[in-house]
Ligand SMILES: *[C@@H]1O[C@H](CO)[C@@H](O)[C@H](O)[C@H]1NC(C)=O
Ligand SMILES: *[C@@H]1O[C@H](CO)[C@@H](O)[C@H](O)[C@H]1NC(C)=O
């Protein structure tokens with residue numbers, strides 16, 4: 069959401085104006101329709117008996133044209149004559165209530181909030197109920213912040229559900245990874261939790277919101293700043309096939325099943341059209357096809373760049389007209405504030421375009437309960453500061469870190485270390501003694517702040533020494549000799565290395581996949597000198613090529629910890645000393661360093677053998693990998709088998725008398741279009757696969773089971789394999805369980821054709837879990 073510099077300057081001016089308005093620094097939460105004010109009883113929009121659309125229409129009808137225009141930007145001023153306070157649309161809560169954005173301050177009774185792991189690590193737990201519980205906590209803490217008068221808005225611009233398409237993307241850390249199913253499930257869980265819906269969904273309907281979540285950035289946004297090419301001017305050229313089965317599905321899930329009340333259009337163009345000016349995307353697809361009911365915001369400054377960077381609009385007024393006609397409702401920026409009036413006078417828009425936007429905006433504020441009078445009387449009105457950073461919330465942050473951390477290597481069972489012998493430890497590396505780095509971006513002030521080194525030191529009763537190794541994470545200068553000497557004297561060495569925000573982040577994509585500066589030399593030298601093989605811990609969102617460490621026998625264990633949040637140090641120490649058995653699995657492919665030879669700007673997911681283009685993600689990339697999607701070890705090993713798949717052949721020809729199988733002679737495969745099948749037919753064709761899992765180890769563990777479908781014959785640009793289900797199961801040592809996966813041919817056996825149509829092809833494919841495969845056949 070970071071602003072383009074010139075945009076930021078103009079916007080800051082606007083903010084200074086806003087400070088002189090009432091209610092910005094009050095300790096009472098801002099609200100409308102105060103019952104103690106007799107005037108408010110005469111406004112229909114205050115009448116909570118009436119349906120929200122009726123109330124919103126009434127409110128909009130009372131506004132003058134200047135008042136209307138004032139409400140089209142994210143820093144919306146008060147309208148005192150109607151008792152409407154100022155509203156700030158822009159707040160952030162990616163992995164905890166954050167001070168990023170403009171709406172939240174931590175300067176009152178609430179000074180901290182629970183800081184969960186950065187999303188990429190949380191995703192590695194493959195546990196959608198955990199994701200839901202995290203969403204619930206974030207929504208609750210957000211409401212507490214509002215009730216305490218420290219929020220100027222209740223609209224939060226998360227989750228970030230763009231596919232982590234390229235390992236260099238600086239914001240990949242904010243996402244649930246590279247798989248559309250995982251990303252979609254994450255979106256649903258997070259949104260339902262934040263907004264106050266149930267895990268299964270459906271309680272909320274179109275009613276009250278605990279807090280508002282926002283699916284972003286719609287769509288095909290996953291390049292920030294690569295070799296000077298920035299998101300502000302980038303045109304993402306995407307195929308219909310890639311859109312249909314990669315870029316769009318998470319947004320469809322977020323809207324249709326998550327029932328998100330917010331949607332953000334992206335900075336970039338999609339096939340030539342700036343996302344915020346794309347009526348097909350915003351109105352046709354999101355609202356009409358997917359049934360989106362909520363408000364659509366621009367990313368910050370995304371309207372101005374339609375004229376200034378993309379040069380898609382000929383004048384600022386054209387940019388304003390483009391976005392309002394496309395279906396965008398609020399501008400995070402100033403363009404709609406400055407140029408809507410003149411666009412109206414020049415007849416580039418009509419007042420009804422404005423009214424439509426305002427209707428969506430005020431409906432959202434009403435659903436948040438901000439027009440119901442005294443908010444302490446609301447269902448969520450009793451959530452107080454004592455419900456922020458509770459023991460339970462902090463325990464959940466720890467659980468998320470524990471269950472996300474991935475064990476990448478563990479030769480000769482180096483880990484876990486024994487606590488009983490109180491070994492001496494040398495803890496080396498710039499990331500070992502820095503609690504802030506563990507938060508990742510879009511952070512808030514954490515409930516606790518504790519470095520990895522400090523927790524490890526506690527485990528060995530002070531028998532630990534620290535050496536920074538590198539001057540900073542960029543490791544432009546390293547004290548290798550000194551670090552080596554420190555390592556020589558210890559029983560065990562833990563190196564805590566990787567990346568931080570100086571290497572990957574918003575506006576900052578990487579150009580290399582290796583560890584920065586002299587990190588590799590330092591790690592290798594320390595490993596060579598140490599008494600025993602060393603333990604390497606990596607903080608990073610995007611993957612790094614650590615082939616050197618994978619192959620080096622002196623590096624015994626490797627742990628990937630993403631950015632593990634406020635409890636990351638505790639979780640790591642628990643894993644290192646065996647208080648927790650790691651079970652996280654990678655939500656992204658780790659590519660070799662040569663991958664950077666392909667331009668980041670090439671959006672194609674599918675490989676192109678004629679030019680040597682390797683494709684992207686586990687679904688399409690067929691080159692060498694450092695670690696695969698779904699890879700992750702444990703202190704236990706698990707075995708799988710297919711217990712039962714009651715239906716081995718799925719007869720789709722009986723599903724619908726009307727649908728006609730079409731065959732393409734050159735590809736000789738018959739298929740049905742999913743859209744031709746009725747909902748009932750799809751429902752009727754559901755089948756299950758029961759997978760057995762056994763913990764063969766001598767420790768209890770939590771293990772995510774991933775079920776894929778692999779194509780028997782690769783054709784028509786289909787993915788090599790596709791995740792179709794995942795479930796996380798806790799198993800005692802030696803215990804077994806049978807897990808049922810419910811599959812629907814319409815959802816799980818379909819594929820996108822070149823026209824972006826979802827079809828079900830006839831023929832064989834395999835269900836795959838670990839090293840076990842099970843053939844199923846589709847007859848149409
Ligand atoms: C937009 O309006 C703001 C506030 O009045 C002003 O500071 C800014 O310069 C204007 N921007 C342009 C490009 O006109
Ligand atoms: C490395 O990081 C340090 C600390 O952040 C910084 O002062 C220095 O300029 C960086 N060096 C390079 C070459 O970027």
Ligand SMILES: *[C@@H]1O[C@H](CO)[C@@H](O)[C@H](O)[C@H]1NC(C)=O
Pocket residue numbers: 732733734735
């Ligand atoms: C059949 O597939 C080929 C190759 O994908 C394509 O060029 C052709 O247009 C298709 N024909 C029909 C009738 O869909």
